[in-house]
Amino acid sequence: MRRNPSYWLVISSAAVLLFMLVILTSAASASGAQTLNTLPQQATPTELPGVANETCLQCHGQPNQTYTFANGEVLDISINAQDYSASVHGRGGYACVQCHSDIRAYPHPKYSADTARALTLKLNESCRTCHASNYNQQQFSVHAAARAAGKEEAATCTDCHGSHYAQRLTDIKTHKLLPQTRVWIPQTCAKCHNAIYQKYKTSVHGSALLDENNQDVPTCIDCHGVHNIPNPTTAAFRLKSPELCAKCHTDKAKMARYGLSTNVLNSYVADFHGTTVQLFEKESPDSETNKAVCYDCHGIHDIQRTKDTTTGLRLQENLLKRCQTCHPDATINFPTAWLSHYEPSPDKFPIVYYVNLFYQFFIPGVLGFMAILVALDFGRKVYDRFKPKKTPPPAPPAENPPAKEAAHG
Numbered sequence: 556m557r558r559n560p561s562y563w564l565v566i567s568s569a570a571v572l573l574f575m576l577v578i579l580t581s582a583a584s585a586s587g588a589q590t591l592n593t594l595p596q597q598a599t600p601t602e603l604p605g606v607a608n609e610t611c612l613q614c615h616g617q618p619n620q621t622y623t624f625a626n627g628e629v630l631d632i633s634i635n636a637q638d639y640s641a642s643v644h645g646r647g648g649y650a651c652v653q654c655h656s657d658i659r660a661y662p663h664p665k666y667s668a669d670t671a672r673a674l675t676l677k678l679n680e681s682c683r684t685c686h687a688s689n690y691n692q693q694q695f696s697v698h699a700a701a702r703a704a705g706k707e708e709a710a711t712c713t714d715c716h717g718s719h720y721a722q723r724l725t726d727i728k729t730h731k732l733l734p735q736t737r738v739w740i741p742q743t744c745a746k747c748h749n750a751i752y753q754k755y756k757t758s759v760h761g762s763a764l765l766d767e768n769n770q771d772v773p774t775c776i777d778c779h780g781v782h783n784i785p786n787p788t789t790a791a792f793r794l795k796s797p798e799l800c801a802k803c804h805t806d807k808a809k810m811a812r813y814g815l816s817t818n819v820l821n822s823y824v825a826d827f828h829g830t831t832v833q834l835f836e837k838e839s840p841d842s843e844t845n846k847a848v849c850y851d852c853h854g855i856h857d858i859q860r861t862k863d864t865t866t867g868l869r870l871q872e873n874l875l876k877r878c879q880t881c882h883p884d885a886t887i888n889f890p891t892a893w894l895s896h897y898e899p900s901p902d903k904f905p906i907v908y909y910v911n912l913f914y915q916f917f918i919p920g921v922l923g924f925m926a927i928l929v930a931l932d933f934g935r936k937v938y939d940r941f942k943p944k945k946t947p948p949p950a951p952p953a954e955n956p957p958a959k960e961a962a963h964g
């Protein structure tokens with residue numbers, strides 16, 4: 556029997572849909588497998604035509620082996636076999652020669668590196684094979700820029716991770732940072748930025764992390780990034796910085812745990828300093844601003860609780876010092892009249908609070924009253940205009956002559 560053409564249309568589109576569904580689900584399951592194993596697995600040790608770790612460890616597994624560079628620097632070339640096995644690469648079964656891919660036997664190929672640092676930088680290229688995205692990001696970091704400018708000591712992969720004893724930092728399934736990683740981070744940066752670490756350690760953020768293992772506070776990388784750390788002293792970084800703080804300080808769930816206001820960004824933006832900074836950020840993100848951003852008042856690595864009785868900003872003297880960096884003539888009364896993100900309450904700025912409250916009711920009250928008056932008036936006018944004409948009652952003409960009515964009007 557003959558089918559109507561729309562029947563075949565339905566059948567064929569159903570077939571196409573089914574086909575697409577099959578393709579999509581198989582792609583999805585493939586990408587699911589991919590996310591479980593985001594790191595490209597290079598050849599596993601058994602497949603590797605190379606050299607077993609034992610070969611290398613025959614010599615390098617011996618303690619106290621050293622090599623002396625022509626300039627007199629001494630390099631420790633002993634590897635602790637046990638610690639290597641416990642590292643993330645050791646546990647994964649990775650072989651020495653997967654990183655040292657140009658070494659097969661002794662004597663080794665001669666490198667042009669004639670200082671320990673030059674050797675480190677050269678061997679760090681090996682991370683690229685398997686961690687290309689971290690490697691590529693790193694090219695844009697302040698550290699790479701500093702190295703390019705001749706500061707060889709600026710951090711490269713193994714300065715932060717170590718070479719042979721690198722540990723897992725993220726959860727293998729969720730890819731989130733492990734709790735111990737957050738503590739490890741500032742300690743790692745401290746190797747070279749110790750003065751900043753010492754400040755951070757005693758700040759409201761750093762002390763919460765390091766003393767209480769609080770996972771809500773920022774470590775160095777929440778503010779700076781990791782592999783592509785940008786220069787934090789640029790105008791663009793400064794203008795964007797309120798958003799950096801706001802990421803957490805407008806998070807209601809997070810701030811509720813500490814009883815902190817989430818209105819700090821809004822009240823800052825409403826203030827003249829913040830209004831200008833926000834405008835600049837939108838219109839010309841690279842222009843310098845001399846208006847205060849969050850850290851001009853609160854500090855950067857040394858942020859303290861505002862309630863702190865010696866260092867807190869609620870103390871007029873402490874706040875005044877901050878104002879004076881830009882308003883050098885400010886006297887003790889200068890900050891008094893300024894509200895920024897104080898939220899007026901019956902005990903703080905009671906006058907402002909009650910005036911606000913008054914206006915909250917007064918203005919809607921007045922406007923509402925006016926609106927009612929206008930509406931009544933309008934209603935009246937409409938009513939007057941359209942009200943049904945009073946049809947004069949059919950009265951006996953003799954008793955109500957028209958002349959009498961005219962005399963009334």
Ligand code: HEC
Nearest residue numbers: 606610611613614615622632651652655658659660661663
């Ligand atoms: C017979 C002992 C011996 C064996 C086996 C050995 N090494 Fe070495 N290795 C040395 C010595 C000695 C040095 C010091 C520099 C030199 O003499 O070239 C060294 C230096 C190194 C260095 C520092 C860079 C350099 O060349 O200066 C690396 C990396 C290295 N070895 C890796 C390996 C790896 C990987 C293996 C296994 C494939 C291995 N070694 C096997 C003795 C050995």
Ligand code: HEC
Nearest residue numbers: 608611615631632634639644650651654675678679713718
């Ligand atoms: C994950 C990559 C990786 C693996 C795996 C690896 N190395 Fe290295 N190795 C490096 C890097 C990078 C350096 C330079 C590190 C530095 O100077 O900080 C290095 C340096 C060395 C040195 C020079 C001394 C030093 O510590 O700087 C020796 C010797 C060495 N490796 C031997 C070995 C042996 C033996 C194994 C296997 C047990 C091995 N490596 C596994 C990456 C690796």
Ligand code: HEC
Nearest residue numbers: 682683686689690693710711712715724725740776781782
């Ligand atoms: C200034 C210190 C620093 C330098 C330099 C650095 N890292 Fe990291 N790296 C970290 C920190 C901190 C983390 C944990 C934070 C994260 O995962 O976002 C991390 C995470 C990682 C991870 C695991 C998470 C991920 O992103 O896959 C890998 C792999 C890694 N780094 C490899 C590298 C390689 C390769 C290099 C060199 C090209 C490098 N790192 C340079 C500090 C550094």
Ligand code: HEC
Nearest residue numbers: 594597643647653681682684685712716721722723724725
């Ligand atoms: C041969 C490939 C290979 C090379 C080369 C390599 N890695 Fe890895 N790396 C891996 C794999 C695979 C993992 C994940 C292991 C696992 O999941 O157990 C890993 C894990 C890591 C981690 C932990 C990641 C996390 O999410 O916690 C760090 C840090 C790391 N590597 C740093 C380095 C550094 C630094 C170098 C260069 C010195 C390097 N790797 C070279 C394959 C490699």
Ligand code: HEC
Nearest residue numbers: 697701706708709710714743744746747775776779786787
């Ligand atoms: C191995 C040493 C070393 C380690 C570890 C290290 N840095 Fe650096 N860092 C440097 C050097 C050197 C510079 C360049 C300083 C300069 O230009 O005066 C630098 C520059 C910076 C800058 C830019 C400073 C500026 O004035 O522009 C920032 C931000 C920074 N590092 C953050 C970090 C963070 C965050 C970590 C930890 C995740 C870290 N660094 C780990 C050595 C290190």
Ligand code: HEC
Nearest residue numbers: 741744745748751752755773774775778787788796850855
């Ligand atoms: C709450 C955010 C925040 C945290 C956490 C933080 N920083 Fe910063 N950092 C900043 C800001 C903002 C600047 C820019 C300051 C300026 O304009 O001078 C800065 C500047 C820097 C600089 C360059 C200027 C200087 O003073 O030398 C370095 C280096 C640095 N930070 C390292 C670190 C390290 C290391 C840690 C962790 C111990 C850390 N920071 C934690 C926000 C932060």
Ligand code: HEC
Nearest residue numbers: 759763771772773777799800803813849853859860861862
């Ligand atoms: C990763 C989230 C996060 C970021 C980013 C962050 N903070 Fe915080 N901050 C917190 C948490 C959580 C607390 C509460 C810690 C506690 O009380 O133990 C806190 C506390 C504070 C306090 C103390 C409040 C009080 O009086 O008790 C101030 C001030 C502060 N932060 C300012 C800033 C500034 C300014 C920035 C940006 C430069 C910033 N924070 C960035 C999470 C963050």
Ligand code: HEC
Nearest residue numbers: 797800801804815816819820823847848849852861868897
């Ligand atoms: C002009 C100075 C100034 C600027 C700019 C400023 N603050 Fe404040 N901030 C203060 C003062 C003063 C207090 C204490 C007032 C209070 O809460 O009673 C305070 C209080 C806070 C508190 C504690 C709130 C609470 O509930 O106790 C946080 C958190 C905070 N500020 C974060 C920020 C953030 C984030 C920014 C930028 C978006 C910022 N501040 C900008 C001066 C400033």
Ligand code: HEC
Nearest residue numbers: 827845846847848851852874877878880881882889890893
């Ligand atoms: C980073 C620098 C900086 C800091 C810190 C700072 N201000 Fe300002 N503030 C400015 C600039 C710039 C202006 C705009 C001045 C102008 O246009 O004449 C301004 C304007 C003002 C004005 C508007 C009236 C005027 O003089 O034009 C007040 C009020 C004010 N600030 C109060 C404060 C108070 C209170 C503090 C301390 C809690 C403070 N500022 C901290 C930079 C700053």
